[in-house]
Amino acid sequence: MNWANAVLHGILLGGLYALLATGLSLMFGVMRIINLAHGSLALLGAYMAFLLVEHAHISTYLALLPVLPGALVVGYVLQRTLLERSLRAGELVPLLTTFGLLIVIANLLEYFFSPDVHSLDSGRIGGASWRISSHFTLPWFDALILGVAVVVLGGLQLLLRRTQIGRELRATAADPDTAELLGVDARRVYATATAIAVATAALAGVFYAMRSAFDPFAGPTQLIYAFEAVVIGGLGSLWGTLLGGIVLGVAQTVSAQIDVQYFALGGHLVFLAVLILRTALQAGGLRVLPRGASA
């Protein structure tokens, strides 16, 4: 694989990261919740699809039909039962709650599915790629994921800009108390946001599980990639999330070109560089010690 091809594959891989990051970005944007269980919820989606594929003997793509609405319900209920209460208790509590959820999900998955590594069948296009030239190949499945990511992000953008629930989401994100004074049920809006976030996570999780083997403890790694994509792309911007995912993907595949074991490291380094640059560019952002009283 040459460099240019590595970049191409990185861009395609970015689609998966963007899809994974969408829900994380949405929940932070609307409720200021950093959902540490996001990767684990993605994995939960993958396991639900696995269950259907194993027992109902349907294709993975078909399994998405019940898994995605199921994920919407899981997200809605999760918000109404657990996250809503923790939001009322202060800023740090949701972080702790989702951290606990991460551990609970991983252990439940281990209990029900064993710690074994599984994988999901990706059908005929799974391993197929288009040989453009002797140097270029285009893996169909990754291209499909990028396409789905663009459609999901575009759809979400349309929802936020053009619909009543979208306006209510943006209004509640800005000022939940005032939104309430206009008749918006802020708690229902929050639950809707979490439902969408968990559904996109499940979609990303199923795609991830079709690309590579997974086990009950793969959630946190996915969370880290999603988190990096969000930070690189900038918080609160959906297209920024796509860009962040692509930058992360390219950083990984290009580093892997140097040495395969640098795959993840390259992404982490770019994430770190962006983080430092961002903080440095903000006025006084890198100040570690508090300024004196004269400031």
Add this chain to the structure above:
Amino acid sequence: MSLLEVRDLDARHGLLQAVRQVSLDVEAGETLALVGANGAGKTTLLRTIAGAHRPSAGRVVFDGRDVTRLSPHERVRLGIALVPEGRRLFPELTVEENLRVAAAAGRAGRWTVEEVLETFPLLAPLRRKVAKSLSGGEQQATAIARALLTNPRLLLLDEVSLGLAPIAVDGVYAALQPLFESDATIVLVEQDLGRALSVATRVVCMLEGRLVLTGAAAELSREQVTDAYFGLAKA
């Protein structure tokens, strides 16, 4: 039966008791001005009526229904709208989007987006601008228009002139004038006594959380109100 009945209402901010044993009736169709010094509890009273503040005791009854335990959005859906102090627009949303959020109330009626843009003509050319780019007067007009779009039966206006240039205040009141003259039920908090007396049918004065004076605007003298305002009246 009054449209709004407030009974023995207490409201606190931590240790501070902002509203003490307030009982108040608002009749359908009247414009009630709530006056009083800073910290007298006017804003807290309005916010408690709207449901944005939880009372520590007492009841709020709207159209015969006890709404004390209802959340703000449930009260909006029954027809109570508050224009909060400081306007509180959604800064990143356009004027039109700010207005359309009010559709969440699900109350159809006289006020539509087109109708409010006619009533507040200064907003028409601004509808695609983001709210944070507006001047104070424009923001206030948007905030009032937004509340009207919930088609309220009771409109609570909290210091609509706060922080505005005198000319902008004139603009806001000129736009509100038809509303005051209509059969709308309005409770407004206003620092400017002259303006409060000129638009209201009835005036209520608050002092340190209590109602100390109430009367028809036409029958009260400015001196009576200022005495109550500063706590000089013999109770």
